[in-house]
Amino acid sequence: MTEMSSATIADVAKRAGVSSATVSRVINRNYPVATSTRERVEAAIAELGYVANAHARALAGSTNRTVGIIINDVVDPFYAYIARGVEREATVHGRLCMVCCTQGSHEKELALIDLLHEQRADAVILVGGAHEDRAYAAEVGRRARALHTAGSTLVLCGRPSLGDDVPTKVVEYDNEGGAFAITDYLITQGHRRILFLGGPPSLSTTIARLAGHRRALEMRGLAQAKELVHTGSFNRRFGYDKVRALLAEGLDFTAIFAANDTVAAGVMQALELAGVSVPEEISVVGYDDVPVAQELRPQLTTVRIPLEEMGRQAVRLALGVAGESDYLAPVQTTTRVGTSIVVRGSVAPPR
Amino acid sequence: MTEMSSATIADVAKRAGVSSATVSRVINRNYPVATSTRERVEAAIAELGYVANAHARALAGSTNRTVGIIINDVVDPFYAYIARGVEREATVHGRLCMVCCTQGSHEKELALIDLLHEQRADAVILVGGAHEDRAYAAEVGRRARALHTAGSTLVLCGRPSLGDDVPTKVVEYDNEGGAFAITDYLITQGHRRILFLGGPPSLSTTIARLAGHRRALEMRGLAQAKELVHTGSFNRRFGYDKVRALLAEGLDFTAIFAANDTVAAGVMQALELAGVSVPEEISVVGYDDVPVAQELRPQLTTVRIPLEEMGRQAVRLALGVAGESDYLAPVQTTTRVGTSIVVRGSVAPPR
DNA sequence: CGGCAGCATGAAAGCGCTTTCTATCGCGCG
């Protein structure tokens, strides 16, 4: 309590009158130690306020008992829910969780993978859609291999695989299917002219959602009007601005499929301001089912993604936790979770 | 790339035909190395895909270049914004950020402080109000001392100091002042019977907000009606249920001061359902100014806390980043950030 | 009563780095 630097295992050993090996065994409970000795050691630990040094441990042993997660932004609920799943599942497996944010920068993302590798994280979980970019993908691939060589795992969570020759694990959700389902829902409600709004055009997430949307239109024999697709970004502002502009220019549509709930919130605000009632005049749907969907009035019909579950799956996959009956199966490398529509009050048949 | 375990500094040294000391110096740039040698070493590093081992480094050197933050829940915006500040400021100072969640459990919180201590984090930041509990406070104090002894720092962020004899640093916000200000605002608008709703009664946060509320009432010479104070919890459900109940029982009030924005959201929902218009019939205010405040209709008048800034300050304080001109001042140990009212549309004079 | 399981403990070799402390080389200066 009074010394300026922490007690080491050797200090504890001296105080308890044993060797450091014995102290280590008491701490790790991985080897029989006489009860009396154990008690003496435990007393010494308490008296000295000894706290093990995780680095020395990681160096001597092998694993650091840590998992890393790389996301865009902790404040964004989409990422926050996944992070929560990762954190909780990591805790279940006795791991600490290092959360890193890229703020959307590829460079930072790559640097963070390296940093987490240096920390010898048991797993590095990369969350969120990826932009199409060969050079970038190659860099990620290189790091996946390095991690693999070092006995760790890169998990892609919510983005497509890098190919069979890159040693990653992946947790997917049915992005395309959700978009298909909700578009089809809109169509069965009678909508024919549906505005697709938002999402960075080169992001895998946007591409998949748009693909599902188009497939539904095609299946119902509807033409895909070019003027009805406006990609851009995932923020609220985009939804707001775009709807105001499109309304002003008099574009004809009866429903809006916002690429995510945040965009939908902007859309609803613009509609409110323009005096357009939802769902009577215009129907609106979103994607993700984050809390804002339930704050909106009317509440938003959207596609639910089991975000927290994805986070949990990512760490299970990485840590190789056995699934149901796969003790003979090859190591599992991909998990896919489903999406589902959540019907609330923002959709009605067109007038 | 093909070997199964990672390359070490010794491998790099051998490949470059130098000693490991030289490799270390090339990596750390903290000692002159001839250009030709440097280039040879760098080439070897690239060829081998060498990645430093942060544990060996932390063990040999001293700091782990890591800060830990302990919060209730990543998904809660109150914590998420603080976490964002911590993460960003940590990044600025070249630190990695370990985020841990307690889910409200004291035991888990204490265990996490220990875990972060084991990881030799440069700082451990404990976020959020604290329950009054002497035994618990003593445990936290013990850990603060242990951390201090080990050369690290425990930072209390948004909770009161443990006393001068406990070596912590603290980042406060003017909790009481914000509550005072917003209550006074309500009073100057003409409200006399203000319902105070929510917040765990033994939580420091609730206590401070309630104190500010009471001080404002007193200052205006208003009696504090006992039936107008209902503490409980910080969740939406509480606000919803309580308002429904109180409305049913016919309690007389013209404004509601929700202990935080989340409770206010529940309050607004209950009011909406009961057909009570806000702010015409009842005015509502909240606390925190998290995003939901702007989603509500009408938008919520509330107290803004510079959450992200608090997170940043916590890191700066812990890392001892020099403030303005304090190179002669004693080490700074407390920072206090202000709160301010944000006026939106949820308040009007009573009828 | 001797010897040999078998349990409890200790000694010591690393784990992969950083960092003194030395050693070497070439050169300028007296």
Place this chain on the structure above:
DNA sequence: CGCGCGATAGAAAGCGCTTTCATGCTGCCG
């Protein structure tokens, strides 16, 4: 021409732990 010094590089000692291997001891069987 010899000496000392600056500029580089290497040797080696840890950092605090885990783990293998060796050892001492108790006690039981023959």
